[in-house]
Amino acid sequence: MPVFRYVADWETSAHAGAGGMFQITSLELDGKDVTNQVDQGLHFHEEDFDSFIEYLADTFKIPVDKVEFERDEDDDWPYK
Numbered sequence: 001m002p003v004f005r006y007v008a009d010w011e012t013s014a015h016a017g018a019g020g021m022f023q024i025t026s027l028e029l030d031g032k033d034v035t036n037q038v039d040q041g042l043h044f045h046e047e048d049f050d051s052f053i054e055y056l057a058d059t060f061k062i063p064v065d066k067v068e069f070e071r072d073e074d075d076d077w078p079y080k
Contacts, residue, residue, distance in 0.1 A: 005070045
């Protein structure tokens, strides 16, 4: 099963007046850097995380129910 690892940027969204949203600063799929394959300018809302999952599934042609994440303990997710 494909496993994603990402780093979220909360500050840029907050400075743009979009608090509670994040952008992707880096993304790995099964240990391979795939950041250049996503639109880093998109903002995703923390309360609608499903839209982020759907975006990844669509972008990488993976069924939504197969999208898995490896948690990065250094991620600045504000609600650990």
